[in-house]
Amino acid sequence: MVDPVPVPAPVPSGAPAPDPTLRSATAPGPQPGPPAPPNPAAALSLRGLWKRFGQKIAVAGIDLDVPAGSFYGLVGPNGAGKTTTLSMATGLLRPDAGTAHVHGTDLWADPAAGKRQLGVLPDGVRLFDRLTGAQLVTYAGLLRGMDRDTVAERTAELLAALDLAKDATTFVVDYSAGMTKKIALATALIHAPRTLVLDEPFEAVDPVSAANIRDILAGYVASGGTVVVSSHVMDLVQRMCDHVAVVAGGHVLAAGTVDEVRGDQSLEDRFVELVGGRQSTEGLAWLRSS
Numbered sequence: 526m527v528d529p530v531p532v533p534a535p536v537p538s539g540a541p542a543p544d545p546t547l548r549s550a551t552a553p554g555p556q557p558g559p560p561a562p563p564n565p566a567a568a569l570s571l572r573g574l575w576k577r578f579g580q581k582i583a584v585a586g587i588d589l590d591v592p593a594g595s596f597y598g599l600v601g602p603n604g605a606g607k608t609t610t611l612s613m614a615t616g617l618l619r620p621d622a623g624t625a626h627v628h629g630t631d632l633w634a635d636p637a638a639g640k641r642q643l644g645v646l647p648d649g650v651r652l653f654d655r656l657t658g659a660q661l662v663t664y665a666g667l668l669r670g671m672d673r674d675t676v677a678e679r680t681a682e683l684l685a686a687l688d689l690a691k692d693a694t695t696f697v698v699d700y701s702a703g704m705t706k707k708i709a710l711a712t713a714l715i716h717a718p719r720t721l722v723l724d725e726p727f728e729a730v731d732p733v734s735a736a737n738i739r740d741i742l743a744g745y746v747a748s749g750g751t752v753v754v755s756s757h758v759m760d761l762v763q764r765m766c767d768h769v770a771v772v773a774g775g776h777v778l779a780a781g782t783v784d785e786v787r788g789d790q791s792l793e794d795r796f797v798e799l800v801g802g803r804q805s806t807e808g809l810a811w812l813r814s815s
Contacts, residue, residue: 561588565629568593568720568751569614574623576609583609585775586623591720591753591768593628596746598766598783599755600792602800606775607755608648608724614753615645615722628719641669644718646710648725648755654698658689658708661697665712676715683711686741688734702729710738720751727756739765759793773800 563570569591576584584606591597601607612618614625616636625632625639632639653661659680666676684690687707692700697708706729713721721742727735742752742765756762762769763783769792770780778799779786787795 563624563626563629563631564590565626566593567591567626568595568628569722569753570626570629571610571614572624572626574610574613574625575621576606576613576618577621582775584613584620587772587775587777589770589777589780591751593720593751594746594749595751595768596742596766597751597753598762598769599753599772600757600759600762600769600796601755601772603757605772605800607772610772611722611724611753611755612647615643615647616640617645617647617650642719644713644716644721646706646713646721646723646726648728652697652705652709652712654700654705655696657694657696658684658700658704658711659693661708662711662715666715669716671716679715680711683714686737687711688737703731703734706730707734707738714741714745718750720753721745723752723754725755725757727758727761759791759796763787763792771796771799 561572563572567590569589571587571589574584574587575582587606587610589610599607599611609618613620613623614632616625616632616639619633627639627642630639630642653664656664662680662683663676666679667673671679681690684693687710689704689707689711692704697705700708706726710723710726713723726738730738742754746752754762754766766783768781769783769786771778771786779795783792786792790798
């Protein structure tokens with residue numbers, strides 16, 4: 526449990542109101558009374574997460590439950606608080622207030638036990654890029670306490686599945702952006718975690734590799750694993766995920782199954798309706814052909 530610190534009550538101006546008809550949605554600003562207890566059956570159970578950077582409130586009291594065995598999408602515009610939320614939920618960033626539980630384990634009270642159950646692909650975190658691809662994945666497995674034979678076998682399988690076998694002896698610093706994303710995913714998978722948290726896993730990845738990754742993740746969920754993925758691509762989330770949460774302004778605006786959130790619209794249309802911000806292009810007449 527992280528001791529709460531004073532957080533200003535006002536919500537940033539222009540923040541959209543959450544949809545009260547959908548479960549798990551949070552209202553803007555601090556809520557009166559004690560927070561709801563975490564859900565021990567959830568893969569991830571977030572309660573009252575807050576994070577401020579200087580004068581900016583990045584995350585403003587997020588409550589969210591990710592069902593075990595689900596493929597959960599976290600969507601939102603740039604600056605919505607997705608990466609900050611996932612960083613606090615996985616032990617990469619300490620919250621100013623609130624708790625994160627991983628399969629019932631308080632992550633910040635017992636970080637080792639919580640992180641043992643997680644595989645994390647963060648966005649923008651540096652890798653040990655002076656190692657080769659094979660060395661990096663091997664290093665990740667050994668850090669997890671796995672025996673060398675198992676690590677070697679799984680490393681070879683992961684590199685083959687992610688189409689990196691021919692680049693196994695290439696230094697990661699010489700990888701392209703898409704290859705770097707794939708090798709980072711391999712390090713998150715090596716120990717077969719109960720829950721995967723992936724921040725923009727398909728960014729810069731070519732379509733063939735993206736299809737392979739989707740197949741890997743679908744098989745992982747089918748076998749009982751849980752995937753939490755953030756993405757800006759609504760069509761991808763709509764096709765891949767069974768649950769989704771829409772985040773904007775540091776708040777959860779709507780959360781539930783994909784069908785509950787989108788209603789009778791496409792997920793993209795529902796997203797735009799919730800988040801707002803579509804701009805008029807009338808002032809760009811000079812771009813149109815005469």
